[in-house]
Amino acid sequence: xxxxxxxxxxxxxxxxxxxxxxxxxxxxxxxxxxxxxxxxxxxxxxxxxxxxxxxxxxxxxxxxxxxxxxxxxxxxxxxxxxxxxxxxxxxxxxxxxxxxxxxxxxxxxxxxxxxxxxxxxxxxxxxxxxxxxxxxxxxxxxxxxxxxxxxxxxxxxxxxxxxxxxxxxxxxxxxxxxxxxxxxxxxxxxxxxxxxxxxxxxxxxxxxxxxxxxxxxxxxxxxxxxxxxxxxxxxxxxxxxxx
Amino acid sequence: xxxxxxxxxxxxxxxxxxxxxxxxxxxxxxxxxxxxxxxxxxxxxxxxxxxxxxxxxxxxxxxxxxxxxxxxxxxxxxxxxxxxxxxxxxxxxxxxxxxxxxxxxxxxxxxxxxxxxxxxxxxxxxxxxxxxxxxxxxxxxxxxxxxxxxxxxxxxxxxxxxxxxxxxxxxxxxxxxxxxxxxxxxxxxxxxxxxxxxxxxxxxxxxxxxxxxxxxxxxxxxxxxxxxxxxxxxxxxxxxxxx
DNA sequence: CAGTGGTCTAGACCACCCA
DNA sequence: GGGTGGTCTAGACCACTGC
Numbered sequence: 287x288x289x290x291x292x293x294x295x296x297x298x299x300x301x302x303x304x305x306x307x308x309x310x311x312x313x314x315x316x317x318x319x320x321x322x323x324x325x326x327x328x329x330x331x332x333x334x335x336x337x338x339x340x341x342x343x344x345x346x347x348x349x350x351x352x353x354x355x356x357x358x359x360x361x362x363x364x365x366x367x368x369x370x371x372x373x374x375x376x377x378x379x380x381x382x383x384x385x386x387x388x389x390x391x392x393x394x395x396x397x398x399x400x401x402x403x404x405x406x407x408x409x410x411x412x413x414x415x416x417x418x419x420x421x422x423x424x425x426x427x428x429x430x431x432x433x434x435x436x437x438x439x440x441x442x443x444x445x446x447x448x449x450x451x452x453x454x455x456x457x458x459x460x461x462x463x464x465x466x467x468x469x470x471x472x473x474x475x476x477x478x479x480x481x482x483x484x485x486x487x488x489x490x491x492x493x494x495x496x497x498x499x500x501x502x503x504x505x506x507x508x509x510x511x512x513x514x515x516x517x518x519x520x521x522x523x524x525x526x527x528x529x
Numbered sequence: 530x531x532x533x534x535x536x537x538x539x540x541x542x543x544x545x546x547x548x549x550x551x552x553x554x555x556x557x558x559x560x561x562x563x564x565x566x567x568x569x570x571x572x573x574x575x576x577x578x579x580x581x582x583x584x585x586x587x588x589x590x591x592x593x594x595x596x597x598x599x600x601x602x603x604x605x606x607x608x609x610x611x612x613x614x615x616x617x618x619x620x621x622x623x624x625x626x627x628x629x630x631x632x633x634x635x636x637x638x639x640x641x642x643x644x645x646x647x648x649x650x651x652x653x654x655x656x657x658x659x660x661x662x663x664x665x666x667x668x669x670x671x672x673x674x675x676x677x678x679x680x681x682x683x684x685x686x687x688x689x690x691x692x693x694x695x696x697x698x699x700x701x702x703x704x705x706x707x708x709x710x711x712x713x714x715x716x717x718x719x720x721x722x723x724x725x726x727x728x729x730x731x732x733x734x735x736x737x738x739x740x741x742x743x744x745x746x747x748x749x750x751x752x753x754x755x756x757x758x759x760x761x762x763x764x765x766x767x768x769x770x771x772x
Numbered sequence: 773c774a775g776t777g778g779t780c781t782a783g784a785c786c787a788c789c790c791a
Numbered sequence: 792g793g794g795t796g797g798t799c800t801a802g803a804c805c806a807c808t809g810c
Contacts, residue, residue: 331802332801334798352776352807353806467770
């Protein structure tokens, strides 16, 4: 087996193993080859194999038993979020087996709201670019997401920005920055009139609200957002490993 | 600096560094000593320091910048859950700076509900031990949690079990098992009458519901639970690193 | 007892940042 | 160019599992 060098050997190994699991080459519940076997087989060191397996273990894809072996998790019905990226609604919809699409509802420059001033550490009424979108799963509206970006950090006029991009690519492309980490707050709300309308909900059907702030490597806030998340449709599931 | 051997050097190092951060010995926003410096200072290898730092980075405690250094995250207002353990309400309450306590509402053996039969892979109407508790933060009720454990996996009569234990210790003590991982589903609900009463809520105030299933190393379900979580009081916050 | 994963070390080279 | 984190290697020893 040959491993190309360009992108992180560890990543290549974990991707390869994940692929073998998804394709059932390693069947659910079965034992993987030992770390040393894999290392030999792939021509990498055992440490590298271990990093790759550790990644899969934190995603819940694989279970490790000391003195025994590494097993494919048989409870894999689904595993979005957690390691996968709670922020990437396109990917979440894809994982759930549906066809994702985006509709841009509005894109406008307006003064920052109070909550945005605080989240983004702005001055009073600095302008932000507000991008509001609906994420569809098989043409059913699943998420109503609004994101606010300080106009000062955009490298292009907002009109020229592609509203279809996932938020991380948007940041890379138009803000020339990379997201280092993000903080999510989850709460339960009753949908307002607009949300009810867009997501086709009853007024008394509570939904999840995800409030996010993304930071760059300098620890400066890049973007904040608030999403109404129809978990009846998508499911919000976390896997936690107890290493 | 002397590092005792008994428990994982990596853990000791990350605990030590976390402590230095919390005590502001490493101030918010400041740069930590380099990996090599720390390795020398603590008398361990650089690889060990790196594992420890990696752990802190995934918790959002620390930011790493290639070619530059490792910095204390200045946005540390709070960071429960994610790495910390969403399941451990006592710890979450403690982290939020309040005094946690538990009241046992009911402890009973009853036939498994349909959802429990499915989650726990039981036979029809196998008996389960149902433990219902309220978690208080400074005497304000924050979480109403119900857990169901198959009676067949208890080593002691249910009456003799300590209802004050965190669920993982409960499992270790009374089921002689260790939790390998758990799966969380989060959704938004309107509280039923009992929940309204216990958590002192209005009928139209939506709350979070956490449904959990815990599995052991054999990938067998150990326990399932459903909790009503007052996020207005506790906050449900996740930190995601974008390595 | 042999085989597995868990931990740790020492040393190497690279990519990136900044003065 | 010098220092930093990012990656990888090779080899060692330990703890646990199951036969």
